[in-house]
Each structure stands twice: as C-alpha cells, then as structure tokens.
Amino acid sequence: MTGQTRRDPRTAVDKAMALLNAFGDEAHLGLGVSELARRAGLSKSTAFRVLAMLEQNGAVERAGTAFRLGPMIQSLGATQESDYLGRVRDAMTPFLADVYDLTRQTVHLAVLQGTEVVYLNKLHGHLHKRMPSRIGGRVPAYCTAVGKVLLSYEPDRVEESISRGLVSWTPNTITDPVAFRREIRHVRTSGLAFDREEITRGLNCIAAPILSGRGKPVAGLSISGPVGRFRPDDYEKELRQVCFAASRAASVVEIDSRPSAGE
Structure with missing residues (x-):
C-alpha cells in the first residue's frame, strides 16, 4: 500500500x-x-x-x-560456580572484610575471565552509590580498576580487549588503544589501578592484586565510592596492606592463578 x-x-x-x-x-x-x-x-x-x-x-x-x-x-544464565572460584571466594573473603573494616567503603573481590571481570563478593559501604557490579555479575575489565590491575599481568588479554573494541561507557572511559596500553603499563609498575568515572559517572575506584606464590594474580580487591566524597588515593595504604596479607595467605593455601582442567 x-x-x-x-x-x-x-x-x-x-x-x-x-x-x-x-x-x-x-x-x-x-x-x-x-x-x-x-x-x-x-x-x-x-x-x-x-x-x-x-x-x-x-x-x-x-x-x-x-x-x-x-x-x-x-x-x-549464571552457571554453577566452579570449585576453583569457590576456593578463591572462600579464602579471600575474610580479606575483603578486612578492607571494609578499614575503610567502610564499598569493596569488591573479583577475578579475570577472558576480558571480563567476574565479581565473587561485594560489601556495600556507607557512601553507597549505584554501580554496575553485582555478585556473580560480569563487566568489561578495561574500564574498571580491578579489571585493569588484573589485565596488567595478562598482555594477551589487553590486546584482546583492544581488538574487541574499547567502548565508551562515560566520557572518561579510555578508548584510545595507545593510551590504554600506556595506562596498563603504569598499573603494572605501580601495582595499583584507578577507575575515575570510567564505567559509571560519579564513581571512583582503586584496586590492587592478590598474588599467588608464583607472582601471578589470584584475584583483585577494590574500593569504590562516589566522586566528591570518596578519594581513592586516600586508601592506597590500607589496600596494599590487606592485599599483601591476602597474597601470603593465597600462597599458604596453594590457590594458583589458573584453575585446573575441568574446573
């Protein structure tokens, strides 16, 4: 017609x-x-x-x-948690609670799977702001602090993230491949990563890795809070302190950075 x-x-x-x-x-x-x-x-x-x-x-x-x-x-669509992730969550959650006790901010325990972050646990802080993270949820690693700190040990995953496309979640998201590689190099050197309103407007975050005895990341811990009331740099000492203790514990309980076949 x-x-x-x-x-x-x-x-x-x-x-x-x-x-x-x-x-x-x-x-x-x-x-x-x-x-x-x-x-x-x-x-x-x-x-x-x-x-x-x-x-x-x-x-x-x-x-x-x-x-x-x-x-x-x-x-x-969530699948049953693997035995490996269960071991990581159970062993590292006490250290997540330690970070919360020291900061009273929102804290996360997360691992890297492919080019995404998977959140194993989360405790809400007093200065709570709505954020895309949830226990069992996934977000792209390149625009989160905990994702960047874990990617800094995985150069192949960095390149895979770039090849998939660095989508702009906010005006602050790093989408230029050259700038992103430079950011990851700095994270690897400093041992800390920051998300300054890169995944959600009004949200800042700082993250550090938990390392196995082999020096590979088992997981990452992060602290998040609203811009204007939360300054991530103020919590560097507490985060490093807890991640150091968590890394020693990871070595003792023999949590490796890679799950065994079938897990």
Missing part, C-alpha cells in the same frame, strides 16, 4: 526476544539503540519503547548511552 507504513506482525514478546537476541557477543559490553534496532529488524522508536519495558523488568540496563543485558537475564 503506497504511502502507508507496513505493520510489523510480530507480538510484543517477539520484539522483546528479537532485541535480547540482538546483543550477541556484546551482551556485557552494551549496544546503542540504533544498532539493536537494526539487528532486530525494528524501527528505532519501537526498539526504544521495548527496551524501556525490558529495563523496567531488569532484563536490560543502561550502560552510558547504550544498553546491555540486565541482572535478571544474567542471573538466569
């Missing part, structure tokens, strides 16, 4: 499923509305309306100007 828009016969559920499937490998990185609409074969206005409905139900969440899969979908 000339001059009339052809009606999309798909139901609202069909359109929602098309959008969720459209994320593909970028499920954790996030995609813009225009790209999601193109992949799902929807108009931009329809895609935006359906995404808003999915966001209200926790199926997607905003990542800067983009969308990514939300906590409800991620929890449905």
Whole structure:
C-alpha cells in the first residue's frame, strides 16, 4: 500500500526476544539503540519503547548511552560456580572484610575471565552509590580498576580487549588503544589501578592484586565510592596492606592463578 507504513506482525514478546537476541557477543559490553534496532529488524522508536519495558523488568540496563543485558537475564544464565572460584571466594573473603573494616567503603573481590571481570563478593559501604557490579555479575575489565590491575599481568588479554573494541561507557572511559596500553603499563609498575568515572559517572575506584606464590594474580580487591566524597588515593595504604596479607595467605593455601582442567 503506497504511502502507508507496513505493520510489523510480530507480538510484543517477539520484539522483546528479537532485541535480547540482538546483543550477541556484546551482551556485557552494551549496544546503542540504533544498532539493536537494526539487528532486530525494528524501527528505532519501537526498539526504544521495548527496551524501556525490558529495563523496567531488569532484563536490560543502561550502560552510558547504550544498553546491555540486565541482572535478571544474567542471573538466569549464571552457571554453577566452579570449585576453583569457590576456593578463591572462600579464602579471600575474610580479606575483603578486612578492607571494609578499614575503610567502610564499598569493596569488591573479583577475578579475570577472558576480558571480563567476574565479581565473587561485594560489601556495600556507607557512601553507597549505584554501580554496575553485582555478585556473580560480569563487566568489561578495561574500564574498571580491578579489571585493569588484573589485565596488567595478562598482555594477551589487553590486546584482546583492544581488538574487541574499547567502548565508551562515560566520557572518561579510555578508548584510545595507545593510551590504554600506556595506562596498563603504569598499573603494572605501580601495582595499583584507578577507575575515575570510567564505567559509571560519579564513581571512583582503586584496586590492587592478590598474588599467588608464583607472582601471578589470584584475584583483585577494590574500593569504590562516589566522586566528591570518596578519594581513592586516600586508601592506597590500607589496600596494599590487606592485599599483601591476602597474597601470603593465597600462597599458604596453594590457590594458583589458573584453575585446573575441568574446573
């Protein structure tokens, strides 16, 4: 029919499923509305309306100007925790509690899997700000402090992160490959990493590694807080102190930085 828009016969559920499937490998990185609409074969206005409905139900969440899969979908897809990750979480959580006792800020225990950070545990601080981290959740490593400190020991993962694309979550996200490599070199030298509003506006973070007896990272600990009320540099001493003790413990209980085959 000339001059009339052809009606999309798909139901609202069909359109929602098309959008969720459209994320593909970028499920954790996030995609813009225009790209999601193109992949799902929807108009931009329809895609935006359906995404808003999915966001209200926790199926997607905003990542800067983009969308990514939300906590409800991620929890449905969560696999049973491996024995290795369980050992790391159980052995290192007391040190997470030590950081919290010393700082009273929001603290995280996380590991690196591929180019993503997986959060094994988290304690909320008094200066709580909404942030994308959740226990069992994943976020790209390149734009988090704990991710950067773990990437600094994995040059191949650094290059893989760059090849996948350094998406801008906020105006402060480091997206230039040269600048990112320079940042990682500095992190490796100093033993500390910072996230200064790189994954969420208004959020700062500092992180340090927990090392095995072989000098490889087992996990990372981080401290986060809102800009203006939390200065990450003020907590460098406490974080180094706890990570040093945690590294000694990791060596004693023989937690290696690599899980054995099958775990």
